[in-house]
Amino acid sequence: MNLDFAQLVPSIPYILYGIWVTLQFVAVSLVLGFLWGTVLALFKIGRVTILRWFADAYTSVFRGTPLILQMLIIYYAVPQLTGMDIGAFSAGVLTFALNSAAYISEIIRAGINAVDKGQKEAAVALGVPYRTMMLKIILPQAMKNILPALMNEFITLTKESAIVSVIGALDIMRRAQIVGASNYRFFEPLLLAGLIYYLLVMLLTMAGRVMERRLAKSD
Amino acid sequence: MIDVNGLRKSFGYNEVLKGITTTINKGEVIAVIGPSGSGKSTFLRCLNLLETHNAGSIKIEGKEIKQLENHLRKKIGMVFQHFNLFPHLTVLENITFAPQQVLKTSKKDAVKNALDLLKAVGLSDKADAYPSRLSGGQKQRVAIARALAMKPDIMLFDEPTSALDPEMVKEVLQVMKNLVKTGMTMIIVTHEMGFAKEVADRVLFMDDGKLVEDEHPAVFFENPKTERAQAFLEKVL
Numbered sequence: 001m002n003l004d005f006a007q008l009v010p011s012i013p014y015i016l017y018g019i020w021v022t023l024q025f026v027a028v029s030l031v032l033g034f035l036w037g038t039v040l041a042l043f044k045i046g047r048v049t050i051l052r053w054f055a056d057a058y059t060s061v062f063r064g065t066p067l068i069l070q071m072l073i074i075y076y077a078v079p080q081l082t083g084m085d086i087g088a089f090s091a092g093v094l095t096f097a098l099n100s101a102a103y104i105s106e107i108i109r110a111g112i113n114a115v116d117k118g119q120k121e122a123a124v125a126l127g128v129p130y131r132t133m134m135l136k137i138i139l140p141q142a143m144k145n146i147l148p149a150l151m152n153e154f155i156t157l158t159k160e161s162a163i164v165s166v167i168g169a170l171d172i173m174r175r176a177q178i179v180g181a182s183n184y185r186f187f188e189p190l191l192l193a194g195l196i197y198y199l200l201v202m203l204l205t206m207a208g209r210v211m212e213r214r215l216a217k218s219d
Numbered sequence: 220m221i222d223v224n225g226l227r228k229s230f231g232y233n234e235v236l237k238g239i240t241t242t243i244n245k246g247e248v249i250a251v252i253g254p255s256g257s258g259k260s261t262f263l264r265c266l267n268l269l270e271t272h273n274a275g276s277i278k279i280e281g282k283e284i285k286q287l288e289n290h291l292r293k294k295i296g297m298v299f300q301h302f303n304l305f306p307h308l309t310v311l312e313n314i315t316f317a318p319q320q321v322l323k324t325s326k327k328d329a330v331k332n333a334l335d336l337l338k339a340v341g342l343s344d345k346a347d348a349y350p351s352r353l354s355g356g357q358k359q360r361v362a363i364a365r366a367l368a369m370k371p372d373i374m375l376f377d378e379p380t381s382a383l384d385p386e387m388v389k390e391v392l393q394v395m396k397n398l399v400k401t402g403m404t405m406i407i408v409t410h411e412m413g414f415a416k417e418v419a420d421r422v423l424f425m426d427d428g429k430l431v432e433d434e435h436p437a438v439f440f441e442n443p444k445t446e447r448a449q450a451f452l453e454k455v456l
C-alpha cells in the first residue's frame with residue numbers, strides 16, 4: 001500500500017471549492033423542494049380530490065424510481081424532447097428539487113397531521129378562515145415536527161448530491177474524480193472527498209441537534 | 220333562538236343522534252347530561268357545525284345553520300374539555316387572535332377588550348404568559364375569555380371541568396356562574412350535577428342518542444320520570 005498525499009496537495013483547493021458548489025446545489029434544491037413540497041402537502045391534506053390524487057401519484061413515482069434515472073431523464077431526455085439544452089447544474093437542481101419535494105411533502109403532511117386535532121377545532125369554532133388557520137395556527141406548530149425531519153433531508157441530499165457528478169456538474173465528487181484521473185491516483189482524492197462529505201454531514205447533524213434543543217425549549 | 224328538529228347524525232353505520240328535537244330560548248342556561256357515549260358532545264358539535272348532521276334541521280333565529288357557516292360560528296362560542304389554547308401564542312394573543320383576524324377589530328380595541336376579559340376571569344397577571352405555564356383551571360378560564368372575545372350570542376361548553384384536578388373545578392365553575400348572571404345563552408355538557416342543579420334553567424338528559432328528558436332541574440333531580448334517568452342519577456349522585 002503506497003498512499004501519496006504530497007501529489008494531491010496542489011489540487012486540494014480545487015477539490016475544496018467543490019464544497020461551495022455542493023452546498024449551493026443542495027441549498028437551492030432544498031429551498032425549491034421545500035416550496036414545491038409545501039404545495040404538494042397542501043394538496044394532500046386539502047379537500048380537492050384531483051389535487052390529492054395528483055400529489056399522491058407524484059410522490060409515489062418520485063419515491064418509487066431511482067434518483068439517478070430521474071436525473072438522466074431530465075438531463076438527456078428533456079433536451080431531446082424540447083430542444084432546450086439544460087446545464088448539468090440546473091438539471092441536477094431540478095431533479096433534486098422535484099425529488100426532495102416528494103419526500104418533503106410527506107414530512108410536512110405528517111407534521112401537520114401530528115398537530116393536535118383540537119387546534120383546528122378551536123380555530124374553526126372561532127370562525128377563523130381555513131387559510132388563516134393553516135398559516136397562523138397549524139403551520140407554526142407543525143414546524144416543530146417538520147424542522148428536524150427537514151434537517152435529515154438536508155443531510156440525505158448532501159450525500160446523495162454526489163450523483164450529479166455523473167452528468168458532469170463540478171461538485172466535490174466530480175472534482176475528486178478529475179484530480180484522480182489527471183494524477184492517475186484515485187485513492188487519495190476520493191479519500192479526501194469522503195472526509196469532506198463526512199465532515200459536512202457531521203456539521204449538519206450537530207446543527208440539527210442544536211435546533212432540536214432550541215425547539216424543545218420553546219415548549 | 221335555537222330550534223332543533225329531528226336532528227340525526229351517524230358516523231358510518233353508527234347512528235349517534237337519533238332524532239333530537241328541542242328549542243333553546245335566549246338567555247336560557249341548559250345543562251346536557253347523560254351517560255358516556257350517549258351523543259352529548261356530538262349534539263353540541265352539530266350546533267356549531269364541527270359536525271354536519273345527516274337529517275333534521277337546526278335553525279338559529281329562523282335560519283338553517285348549514286347556510287350560515289362562518290357568520291354563525293362567530294355568534295357561537297365553544298369551550299372544549301381540553302381547552303385547545305394555541306400553545307405558540309401568549310394568553311393575550313390567544314384572546315385577540317380571532318377578533319383581529321375574523322372581526323377585523325383593531326389591535327388596540329382587541330387588546331383592551333382582552334384585558335377586560337382577563338380581569339373578569341381573574342387572570343390579569345397572566346396576559347403575557349404562554350399556555351404551557353398555566354394550570355388547567357387557568358387554561359380553561361383563558362379559553363372562556365377567548366370565546367367571549369368574539370362577543371358570541373351563545374356559549375357551548377363540552378365538559379369544561381372534566382379534565383381538571385378537583386381543586387381547580389371551582390374556579391372555572393365560578394367564572395361560568397358569573398357568565399350566567401350576564402344573561403348569556405349557555406348550553407353546558409357536564410358531569411357536575413350540583414352545578415347543573417344550581418344554574419340550569421333546564422336539564423336535557425340524553426341516552427343512546429335520544430333526548431329522554433327535558434325538565435327543570437328541581438323536577439329532574441328530585442323526580443326523574445324515566446327509568447333510564449333514575450338509573451343514571453343513582454350512579455352519579
Ligand SMILES: Nc1ncnc2c1ncn2[C@@H]1O[C@H](COP(=O)(O)OP(=O)(O)OP(=O)(O)O)[C@@H](O)[C@H]1O
Nearest residue numbers: 230233235253254255256257258259260261262378
Ligand atoms: N368522529 C367520530 N367518528 C366516529 N364515531 C364517533 C365520532 N365522534 C363520536 N363518535 C361516536 O359517537 C358516539 C357518541 O359520542 P359522543 O362523544 O357524542 O358521546 P358523549 O355523550 O359526549 O360521551 P362522553 O360523556 O364520553 O363525552 C360514541 O359511540 C362515539 O364512539
Ligand SMILES: [Mg+2]
Nearest residue numbers: 259260261378
Ligand atoms: Mg363528550
